[in-house]
Every structure is written in C-alpha cells, then in structure tokens.
Amino acid sequence: MPEFSPTEYAVPLFVVAVLAEMIWAKFRAPESYEPKDTLVSLAFGLGSTVAGALLGGFALFVFIAAYEHRVFDFGEQWWSVWWAWPLCFVLDDLKYYWVHRAGHRIRWMWASHVNHHSSQHYNLSTALRQSWTGAFTFGLMFALPLILLGFHPVMIAICGGFNLIYQFWIHTEAIGRMPRWFEAVMNTPSHHRVHHATNPRYLDRNYAGVFIIWDKMFGTFEPEREDEQIRYGIIKQLGSFNxxxxxxxxxxxxxxxxxxxxxxxxxxxxxxxxxxxxxxxxxxxxxxxxxxxxxxxxQPPTKPVAARNPIERPGEAA
Structure with missing residues (x-):
C-alpha cells in the first residue's frame, strides 16, 4: 500500500480556513484573535510536526511488534478490505475518547495535553496547539487493542489522521449550532467550545473526537448554554506568550x-x-x-440572563 498521510494534504486547507476566519473575526469578533497568541499556536503546530518526525519511530516499533501477535488477520492486502476502514475509524474514535479522557484525568498525560488548552482564545489556530511531548506519555498504549484485533498500524494512522482533520473545524466561534440531528451524533463547535471552557459546569466535559455519542454513553456530555459566557484556557492561566x-x-x-x-x-x-x-x-x-x-x-432561582458580550454568529440573532 502506498504511503498516505491525510493531514499533509489538509495543511493548505487549514491555512486558507485560518485566514478566512481571521477576516471574519476582523469585522465580527476582533477579540477572538490575538497576534502573539496566534503565533504561539502556529509554533506549537510546527514543533509538534518536528517532534512527531523525531519521536514517532518508537511508537511505530511498538505497533509493528504488537501487530505480529494479532488475533484476526485481514490478509496481506488488508487495505482492500473495505468494511475494515469504517470499523477502524469508529473504533479509533472510541479509542480517542478514552485517551483524551485520560489526558484530562491523569496528570502525567495532562502535562502533555495541557498544551492544547493553554490559549485563552478559541479559534482555528487553537486547533494547531498540538503537544510536543506526547511520546513521553503512555497514550500510544490505547491503540494496542486495535492492533491486536488485526487492524494494521498504517490503517489506524490514516483513520487517526482523518479524525484529526475533522477536529480542526470545530475550533471556532464563527459557527453557532449545527442542525439538531447533527448535534445529536457528531462533535461540533458548540460541543467543543464546552470542552475548552474553564467554567465550573463545563470542566472535563465533551471529550469526543468525531462522535459526541461517546460522551453521552459514558456520562461526560454537557451542552453549551446561551446564558453563560464561556471562559477559555486553563484554571491557572499561563500569563505569558513564551x-x-x-x-x-x-x-x-x-x-x-x-x-x-x-x-x-x-x-x-x-x-x-x-x-x-x-x-x-x-x-x-x-x-x-x-x-x-x-x-x-x-441561590434562589432567577430568570436566565444573556451572556455578557455574546459573539454574534452566522444564523443567530445579534
């Protein structure tokens, strides 16, 4: 099977989307972008790519070794088994939910994942804040069950790449809510804004990658509210652009x-x-x-109060 990295093909689309959102923000929500913060996010993205190239060999070695002990065998032409691809994608997303949840609940893993949450702004450039140190945690162990089931490491990597691409567009305030049926099943900007919030009701909620159903199944779902302004970042903010x-x-x-x-x-x-x-x-x-x-x-019950300084989003009243 020829080498294929979906994220490499998506990079030009990422750049175009960030520029388009910057133009939108200039006229509709200028506070959503801060130049120094955006530069840090871009540097995170570049650094994570370099770190992946330098340190990814260890994970590949572990995965190839584990693949030799697989329970099921899809054959030498595993890439042509069509039904294995959607199955792998769904199972890989379930794996992502649990590794992401562990990244918030185990400090060793949080030390790496906190990078993604460190911005007090929420825009498409925030999606590029990927960790440089993921190889020093045990997150890769969560993929071993899939490999032992017979999914080739390359198949998992490709499915993971498309998962990462999907998650890019949900890092925005330019989109309010998607249609109700879509919000019920898929991860969306509304659901993921909750995940990046520091508001007490939103802490450690909505871990989903692609399918929000995992959070609903495992009790970690929280819908976004219109009467509470979201505060982004981490509990103890960085206070620096270093x-x-x-x-x-x-x-x-x-x-x-x-x-x-x-x-x-x-x-x-x-x-x-x-x-x-x-x-x-x-x-x-x-x-x-x-x-x-x-x-x-x-507190005694009170009437709902609109969020302070709400961001006007397309399709919603100002």
Whole structure:
C-alpha cells in the first residue's frame, strides 16, 4: 500500500480556513484573535510536526511488534478490505475518547495535553496547539487493542489522521449550532467550545473526537448554554506568550511537586488527576464543580440572563 498521510494534504486547507476566519473575526469578533497568541499556536503546530518526525519511530516499533501477535488477520492486502476502514475509524474514535479522557484525568498525560488548552482564545489556530511531548506519555498504549484485533498500524494512522482533520473545524466561534440531528451524533463547535471552557459546569466535559455519542454513553456530555459566557484556557492561566514555558510548564510543575512530596505521595502526583495534592491545598476539577454546584443550590432561582458580550454568529440573532 502506498504511503498516505491525510493531514499533509489538509495543511493548505487549514491555512486558507485560518485566514478566512481571521477576516471574519476582523469585522465580527476582533477579540477572538490575538497576534502573539496566534503565533504561539502556529509554533506549537510546527514543533509538534518536528517532534512527531523525531519521536514517532518508537511508537511505530511498538505497533509493528504488537501487530505480529494479532488475533484476526485481514490478509496481506488488508487495505482492500473495505468494511475494515469504517470499523477502524469508529473504533479509533472510541479509542480517542478514552485517551483524551485520560489526558484530562491523569496528570502525567495532562502535562502533555495541557498544551492544547493553554490559549485563552478559541479559534482555528487553537486547533494547531498540538503537544510536543506526547511520546513521553503512555497514550500510544490505547491503540494496542486495535492492533491486536488485526487492524494494521498504517490503517489506524490514516483513520487517526482523518479524525484529526475533522477536529480542526470545530475550533471556532464563527459557527453557532449545527442542525439538531447533527448535534445529536457528531462533535461540533458548540460541543467543543464546552470542552475548552474553564467554567465550573463545563470542566472535563465533551471529550469526543468525531462522535459526541461517546460522551453521552459514558456520562461526560454537557451542552453549551446561551446564558453563560464561556471562559477559555486553563484554571491557572499561563500569563505569558513564551513558547517554551507554554510547552513545558506543566512538566516543570509536576516534576517539582514529585520532588517535594513525601515518598508515599510521589506516585500520586504522577498518576492522580491534575490539581490533586496530598495536603488538600489545591483544587481538582471535581472539587471546583462540586463547590460551584453547592453555591448554585443555595441561590434562589432567577430568570436566565444573556451572556455578557455574546459573539454574534452566522444564523443567530445579534
């Protein structure tokens, strides 16, 4: 089978789409783009490509070795088994849901994934904030079940490439909501804005890649509300446009915590959820959400209030 990388073919479309959104933002939502922030996002994208080229060989070695122990065999011409492609795509998206969820719930993986959430702006350039350090986590292990089932590593890589391409367009505020039937099944800009929010009700929700049904099945779905303005970024914002700090700040924080922690807690700072601390001095997303729910429960009911400074989106009233 000839080598094929769908993301390479999509790069020109990414560039055109970012430029088009910049033009839209200039007239409709100028606050959605910040030049320094956009440059950092572009540098993230370039760096992740280089890191993938340098470090991807290890994952390929593991996958090829695992493929030798596959349970099912699609034959030497596995690429011509038509029904295996859609099946692989769906299963790979399910795999993505769980690796993405782990990326938010295990600090070792969050140290890499936090890069994608570090911008306080939400636009198509944000989609390019891909990690440089993913090879240093165990995220690749989530793909091993697919390989052992008989899906060739190249097939999984191609399906993963199309998954990544799909996720590009949902990083925008230029689109309000898609038709109801589409919103019910697919991941959309509305669903993914929730995922990038720091609002307590939205924390650690909507992990989906392509199909939002996984979040609905596993209890992590939260719809976007019109009466609450979304705040983007991370709980403790970077406060800097320094690229290296943006890439490595959580690794530095995690290793620092491990170094200072008592021996019996060191592993917990690696494997527990972000924000966990052995002395209770910090907040996890669950703690923040629970505290917010308690405040809401104590407040008397009020009439819905429109979000402050709402962004006018095509097809919606201003």
């Amino acid at each position: 690229l290296l700090w943006a890439v490595f700040h959580e690794w530095i924080g995690m290793l620092s915590d491990i170094w200072r922690a008592p021996w019996k807690h060191k592993l917990s700072y690696l494997l527990r959820e972000p924000g966990w601390s052995h002395d209770g001095s910090r907040d996890t997303s669950d703690m923040i959400r629970d505290r917010w729910r308690s405040r809401v429960a104590e």
